[in-house]
Amino acid sequence: MKMRGGFDWITKAVFALGGLLLMGIALGLMIYAPITLVRAFTQTEGLDVELFRSIGYLIVAIAVFDVAKYIFEEEVLSDDERRNAAETRRSLTKFGSTIVIAVLLESLVMTFEIAREKPAELVYPVFLMLAGTVLFLALAVFQRLSASTERMVQERDPEAAATPPKPSTRKRA
Incomplete structure (x- = not known):
């Protein structure tokens, strides 16, 4: 990923920062999902909806983490154009x-x-x-x-x- 003007490190730094931020957001969702689940078990109504909602949070977290991993591997770690x-x-x-x-x-x-x-x-x-x-x-x-x-x-x-x-x-x- 050679760029004109020698700004390769800036590009890699931006992608690294973006990837790390996305990974942090994914981690936050992975922590929030079980909290939602525990809260659902303390309520008497709506357990089925909260179960699906916490599964949804985990799925989105995995998707976001996967995108972050792809960005990090392809744009930061890889030198192969x-x-x-x-x-x-x-x-x-x-x-x-x-x-x-x-x-x-x-x-x-x-x-x-x-x-x-x-x-x-x-x-x-x-x-x-x-x-x-x-x-x-x-x-x-x-x-x-x-x-x-x-x-x-x-x-x-x-x-x-x-x-x-x-x-x-x-x-x-």
Whole structure:
């Protein structure tokens, strides 16, 4: 990631700060979720909604942390300017999947809340569920198009096919 003018360290510092701030926010959500859960068990009503809400906080925290990790690894730690398309697709798919899950989970929470208090307004969680479904379908289209694009690039650029993927930092079981 060489930049003209030697400002590479400024760019890395900005991405590092952004990544660390996002990780801090994710950690805060991970701490807040169990607090919400404990508070829910002390109440007599609304336990089901609070359970789903705390799950939602954890899912969002994981998504935010994953984005922060990606930013940190790709923009701060990596000196490799050439990005592997398959790796980028996997990262974006994982992030998109987390967002879809969060949206659908929120629609479920809204359904429980509204069904109990204002059944006439159930149309709003239904719209949110439809939005989550559209996001899911868009993610599937993205997967399909990016996978076929990867194949075309590898056919046209033998060097791209010969480039080994970057080693994963995760240990697979």
